[in-house]
Amino acid sequence: xxxxxxxxxxxxxxxxxxxxxxxxxxxxxxxxxxxxxxxxxxxxxxxxxxxxxxxxxxxxxxxxxxxxxxxxxxxxxxxxxxxxxxxxxxxxxxxxxxxxxxxxxxxxxxxxxxxxxxxxxxxxxxxxxxxxxxxxxxxxxxxxxxxxxxxxxxxxxxxxxxxxxxxxxxxxxxxxxxxxxxxxxxxxxxxxxxxxxxxxxxxxxxxxxxxxxxxxxxxxxxxxxxxxxxxxxxxxxxxxxxxxxxxxxxxxxxxxxxxxxxxxxxxxxxxxxxxxxxxxxxxxxxxxxxxxxxxxxxxxxxxxxxxxxxxxxxxxxxxxxxxxxxxxxxxxxxxxxxxxxxxxxxxxxxxxxxxxxxxxxxxxxxxxxxxxxxxxxxxxxxxxxxxxxxxxxxxxxxxxxxxxxxxxxxxxxxxxxxxxxxxxxxxxxxxxxxxxxxxxxxxxxxxxxxxxxxxxxxxxxxxxxxxxxxxxxxxxxxxxxxxxxxxxxxxxxxxxxxxxxxxxxxxxxxxxxxxxxxxxxxxxxxxxxxxxxxxxxxxxxxxxxxxxxxxxxxxxxxxxxxxxxxxxxxxxxxxxxxxxxxxxxxxxxxxxxxxxxxxxxxxxxxxxxxxxxxxxxxxxxxxxxxxxxxxxxxxxxxxxxxxxxx
Amino acid sequence: xxxxxxxxxxxxxxxxxxxxxxxxxxxxxxxxxxxxxxxxxxxxxxxxxxxxxxxxxxxxxxxxxxxxxxxxxxxxxxxxxx
Numbered sequence: 155x156x157x158x159x160x161x162x163x164x165x166x167x168x169x170x171x172x173x174x175x176x177x178x179x180x181x182x183x184x185x186x187x188x189x190x191x192x193x194x195x196x197x198x199x200x201x202x203x204x205x206x207x208x209x210x211x212x213x214x215x216x217x218x219x220x221x222x223x224x225x226x227x228x229x230x231x232x233x234x235x236x237x238x239x240x241x242x243x244x245x246x247x248x249x250x251x252x253x254x255x256x257x258x259x260x261x262x263x264x265x266x267x268x269x270x271x272x273x274x275x276x277x278x279x280x281x282x283x284x285x286x287x288x289x290x291x292x293x294x295x296x297x298x299x300x301x302x303x304x305x306x307x308x309x310x311x312x313x314x315x316x317x318x319x320x321x322x323x324x325x326x327x328x329x330x331x332x333x334x335x336x337x338x339x340x341x342x343x344x345x346x347x348x349x350x351x352x353x354x355x356x357x358x359x360x361x362x363x364x365x366x367x368x369x370x371x372x373x374x375x376x377x378x379x380x381x382x383x384x385x386x387x388x389x390x391x392x393x394x395x396x397x398x399x400x401x402x403x404x405x406x407x408x409x410x411x412x413x414x415x416x417x418x419x420x421x422x423x424x425x426x427x428x429x430x431x432x433x434x435x436x437x438x439x440x441x442x443x444x445x446x447x448x449x450x451x452x453x454x455x456x457x458x459x460x461x462x463x464x465x466x467x468x469x470x471x472x473x474x475x476x477x478x479x480x481x482x483x484x485x486x487x488x489x490x491x492x493x494x495x496x497x498x499x500x501x502x503x504x505x506x507x508x509x510x511x512x513x514x515x516x517x518x519x520x521x522x523x524x525x526x527x528x529x530x531x532x533x534x535x536x537x538x539x540x541x542x543x544x545x546x547x548x549x550x551x552x553x554x555x556x557x558x559x560x561x562x563x564x565x566x567x568x569x570x571x572x573x574x575x576x577x578x579x580x581x582x583x584x585x586x587x588x589x590x591x592x593x594x595x596x597x598x599x600x601x602x603x604x605x606x607x608x609x610x611x612x613x614x615x616x617x618x619x620x621x622x623x624x625x626x627x628x629x630x631x632x633x634x635x636x637x638x639x640x641x642x643x644x645x646x647x648x649x650x651x652x653x654x655x656x657x658x659x660x661x662x663x664x665x666x667x668x669x670x671x672x673x674x675x676x677x678x679x680x681x682x683x684x685x686x687x688x689x690x691x692x693x694x695x696x697x698x699x700x701x702x703x704x705x706x707x708x709x710x711x712x713x714x715x716x717x718x719x720x721x722x723x724x725x726x727x728x729x730x731x732x733x734x735x736x737x738x739x740x741x742x743x744x745x746x747x748x749x750x751x752x753x754x755x756x757x758x759x760x761x762x763x764x765x766x767x768x769x770x771x772x773x774x775x776x777x778x779x780x781x782x783x784x785x786x787x788x789x790x791x792x793x794x795x796x797x798x799x800x
Numbered sequence: 801x802x803x804x805x806x807x808x809x810x811x812x813x814x815x816x817x818x819x820x821x822x823x824x825x826x827x828x829x830x831x832x833x834x835x836x837x838x839x840x841x842x843x844x845x846x847x848x849x850x851x852x853x854x855x856x857x858x859x860x861x862x863x864x865x866x867x868x869x870x871x872x873x874x875x876x877x878x879x880x881x882x
Contacts, residue, residue, distance in 0.1 A: 537856060
């Protein structure tokens with residue numbers, strides 16, 4: 155009956171959906187509900203049948219869709235040739251699982267339920283009677299522990315028994331009348347090849363924008379009629395929250411019937427740990443410890459040891475001399491040789507930078523990030539930092555892109571998709587472009603200023619934090635729109651599974667290699683062109699009065715600013731090269747201006763991609779003068795305080 | 801109030817850690833998307849909860865779900881102590 159050949163995994167966030175997907179396909183996919191990487195629906199051939207496509211949808215808190223992730227999932231339901239659904243449920247949170255089932259069941263797609271994480275449930279004294287649940291829903295229910303592979307074989311076997319689920323509830327009569335009226339209209343004017351009209355009617359009543367867009371393709375008159383029915387229903391109290399409430403109640407009743415709770419289960423270590431990390435006193439030493447560990451791993455081991463081995467050792471001494479020699483002997487055209495291995499060469503600058511300098515740093519960073527993410531710490535960090543971000547018109551959710559920005563601003567810019575409103579995304583991207591130094595730059599700044607004095611480093615840090623707070627505060631007041639208060643679930647603290655962290659890291663690195671390296675190459679190419687046509691030196695000359703007059707730096711330093719656009723750390727390295735000629739004040743002023751000054755070209759392109767050329771240009775037009783303004787101000791202030799120029 | 805119950809409705813933000821309460825209503829000051837979100841998380845009418853923490857945010861436990869809410873939201877969630 156079904157010619158379709160796709161099976162979709164659907165479920166709430168953090169239920170282990172992507173781990174299960176990986177188990178069923180053997181292909182790598184990002185494990186957490188971490189938009190920016192899984193908001194695009196991923197797919198792979200099923201391990202048990204290569205003709206079936208398995209589709210991993212982003213986690214949905216509930217349907218009808220409200221977030222980007224939820225819209226992507228509804229889009230998959232509407233447009234993929236689905237033969238079945240695997241709903242991945244959370245055994246310890248059956249009510250939420252079944253609230254989603256209550257809606258999915260109405261769509262009439264054959265389904266199987268994977269009742270995942272039943273190990274976590276039993277650790278909490280919660281047991282679910284899977285066979286009673288299967289009977290109530292009319293579909294196979296298979297208890298699984300995806301992280302350990304438990305139950306996956308049974309799940310595969312039961313896929314052929316997938317059935318259309320029994321409806322979980324009847325809505326009240328006014329609602330049912332509206333549903334059947336809408337179903338009639340849909341069946342007549344816009345029948346869906348796979349999804350039941352009743353399910354679509356319920357989603358439409360609940361104001362699901364994807365279903366709405368799909369129904370709009372009916373004739374104009376038919377859609378107008380649907381709108382009329384919905385407006386009338388809303389007026390008589392059949393509102394989206396009321397529908398959601400009825401589904402929640404039905405789900406709750408069934409969940410209570412099939413769940414047994416052992417009342418005196420002792421508090422778990424993971425639960426206590428979860429409370430310590432947000433404790434009003436203990437939270438801070440723990441946060442400090444975590445930051446210190448991350449710094450040791452990423453800053454010292456990644457940016458120091460590994461970069462040293464790669465940049466000086468592998469590239470500096472081995473690869474680059476070989477490549478340069480090869481190019482010079484085989485490429486007769488001087489400008490072409492220059493393009494490949496010259497000062498702004500695609501290999502000597504672009505690839506060396508991307509592979510020798512950034513790759514080791516982002517690798518260690520992604521490992522650390524993945525560990526923190528899987529441990530459940532990030533959700534708690536957003537609770538801890540919420541008050542700070544409130545000042546910026548954001549909420550604690552923004553801590554994730556901001557921390558990621560300390561690794562790579564380009565990737566972090568993409569990750570702002572997890573923020574709920576366009577306003578939040580704009581503020582976060584702006585603040586990152588302005589005041590968050592990426593790991594490459596941070597390394598040079600720490601090395602450079604640290605060598606001068608601790609005071610120099612503190613002044614730099616103070617100015618950065620001050621600018622971040624000032625700019626955030628201003629942005630929150632100047633950018634129109636409302637701030638969204640934080641409401642977040644805190645997933646249990648878990649010991650990260652090394653395999654999953656490794657898979658995630660590999661996935662992110664793959665992204666880095668595919669998406670970011672071309673940007674570095676393009677950036678290098680632009681620099682090469684600017685240099686070839688003399689534009690570079692013209693820009694440097696034009697900037698000199700500003701650099702030596704207002705900032706009080708030597709004229710040569712203006713080159714560093716142009717460089718800073720290509721590679722954030724390269725500008726800093728350019729200043730570093732001048733360090734013997736610089737006073738302490740000049741060093742601090744130079745570094746502050748460079749850090750604030752434009753983000754690197756790769757992140758600039760990502761900003762254009764995410765926000766459009768107009769907003770990106772506006773940001774640039776704001777950031778460049780602002781960086782010079784703050785730098786000059788600092789220059790004059792420091793000179794006043796230390797008249798001799800230290 | 802029609803109930804014989806004499807305990808008063810209070811905002812969730814008033815409760816101290818360790819207090820058990822039952823959700824009465826979420827008022828309209830919370831925007832409708834966020835209200836739906838709260839219901840989906842399990843913070844729905846008639847459901848029991850336990851307050852775990854007050855600072856830095858209000859943290860409640862509903863069944864096995866730990867939920868953190870900003871005071872701006874919690875003061876619009878009406879509950880009765882149980």
